[in-house]
Amino acid sequence: MKSLQDLTLxxxxxxxxxxxxxxxxxxxxxxxxxxxIKRLEAExxxxxxxxxxxxxRLTAEGERFLGAVTEGVGLIEQAARPGRSRGEGxxxxxxxxxxxxxxxxxxxxxxxxxxxxNPQLELSLSLTDRISDGFNQPVDLALxxxxxxxxxxxxxxxxxDNRRILVASPHYLExxxxxxxxxxxxxxxxxxxxxxxxxxxxxRFWVEGRLHQVRVSGRRRCDDGALVQQWAREGRGIAYKxxxxxxxxxxxxxxxxxxxxxxxxxxxxxxxVTDRHRLTPAVRALHRLFRAELT
Numbered sequence: 001m002k003s004l005q006d007l008t009l010x011x012x013x014x015x016x017x018x019x020x021x022x023x024x025x026x027x028x029x030x031x032x033x034x035x036x037i038k039r040l041e042a043e044x045x046x047x048x049x050x051x052x053x054x055x056x057r058l059t060a061e062g063e064r065f066l067g068a069v070t071e072g073v074g075l076i077e078q079a080a081r082p083g084r085s086r087g088e089g090x091x092x093x094x095x096x097x098x099x100x101x102x103x104x105x106x107x108x109x110x111x112x113x114x115x116x117x118n119p120q121l122e123l124s125l126s127l128t129d130r131i132s133d134g135f136n137q138p139v140d141l142a143l144x145x146x147x148x149x150x151x152x153x154x155x156x157x158x159x160x161d162n163r164r165i166l167v168a169s170p171h172y173l174e175x176x177x178x179x180x181x182x183x184x185x186x187x188x189x190x191x192x193x194x195x196x197x198x199x200x201x202x203x204r205f206w207v208e209g210r211l212h213q214v215r216v217s218g219r220r221r222c223d224d225g226a227l228v229q230q231w232a233r234e235g236r237g238i239a240y241k242x243x244x245x246x247x248x249x250x251x252x253x254x255x256x257x258x259x260x261x262x263x264x265x266x267x268x269x270x271x272x273v274t275d276r277h278r279l280t281p282a283v284r285a286l287h288r289l290f291r292a293e294l295t
Contacts, residue, residue: 006036007073010048013037014058014066015095015140067277074280090282091120097142101225101245102269103127107143110293114286121282129195129225141273141283143290145242148270154279156271156287159294164264165243166205167255172235178258179238182212189237190216194223203240206263216240229255242267244294269294 013022013033023030041048048062058066074092098107104127115123145162148155179185182205193200199221205212218237222228229246232239233254239246243264249255271287273279 004073004076006040007069009033009036010040011066011070011073012093013049013056014062015093017056019056063275067275070277071280090118090285092280092282093122093124094282094286095124095140096286097126097128097144099129099143099145099225099242099245100127100227101229102143102242104226105229105245105248107290107293110289114289118282118285127226129193129223140278141271141286143269144272145267145269148268148272154273154276156273157268158271158287158290159244159269162242162244162267162269164240164267165246165260166203166238166240166258166262166264167232167246167249168238168258169233169235169254170256172232172237173256173258175235182207182214182262185214185216185238188216188218189220190218191228191231191237191239192216192218192221193225193228193240194221196223200240204265205259207261212262240264242269244269 009022009026009028012025013019016022016025019033019037020030022028023033026033037048044061044065046061047059048065049056050059103125111123111125115121143158148157176188179188182203185203190201190203201216201221203214203216205214220231220236222231225241225245228239229241229249231237232241233249238258244267246255250257271283271290273283
C-alpha cells in the first residue's frame, strides 16, 4: 500500500459516500482520491466500492475492510501527532445526527465542551428528526427516540425510561383551560409532529391504568420538533413531547405539564451506531457524555 493516506482516503470516501466529497474534505482532486482507492483495490485483490454514474457504495468486502482498519488508522494518526501521548485525547471524525429539539434545547452546549476538551476531534453534526440510515447519508451514529431494536443498528441505551408528556404555555391554559380527560383534547388546538408522509396525531395515554387513544387535530403541524416546541411556548396549542426535550422549558415555567397524572407513551432514547467496528473510544466517550447530561 502506497501510504497511510490511501487508507485515510478510503475511510473518508466510505463515510461521506462520495469521491468528490472526500476530495473536498482532504483538499485533493477527485482523480487523486480515485487513484488511491484503485491502489488499495489492486493490492487487496478485490473491489472496495460499487461505482455508478451517480453514486458510490461499499461492497461486502469493502464493509469488512472498513471495519478492520478504521480504529487502527485513527490510533496510528493519533500516535504520529507530535506532543500528544497515547490516551491523552480522542481523535477522529464524529458524524452525528441528533433530533432537532433535543439538540438545540439540551445538548449543543455539552457538545461544545466535549470538542474543547478533545481538540483532535472533528464533528459533523446534523440536527434533524429524520431517520438516517448511515449508508445513503454521511452519518455514523444517531441519537433517536423509539424502539432501538427495530432499527437493526447497534444500540447504546441513553435514557431508556423516558416518556412523552403533554405541555402547553401558561398563557394558553389560562385562555383555553385544561382538558379534563383525553377525549377533551378534541376541543383543543393540538400541535402535531410530521415525519415524511406520516402525521403523529394518534396520542396515547394511560389514565388510572387504562389506555386511552385520541386522534387529535389542530391548525398547525410541522416536521421540526423544535418548532413544535416553540409554537407551544408561544401559546399556539398543546404539544405531546419527549420529557427530555421540554425539561428546560418546564424548569423555567415557559411550559407546564397539562395533565401530569396521565402516563404518556414510552420514548426511550438510544445512541445508534451503524456497526460494531465504529464503537471507537470517541463514540464510547460521547455515549457517556449523553448519559451524564440527560440522566
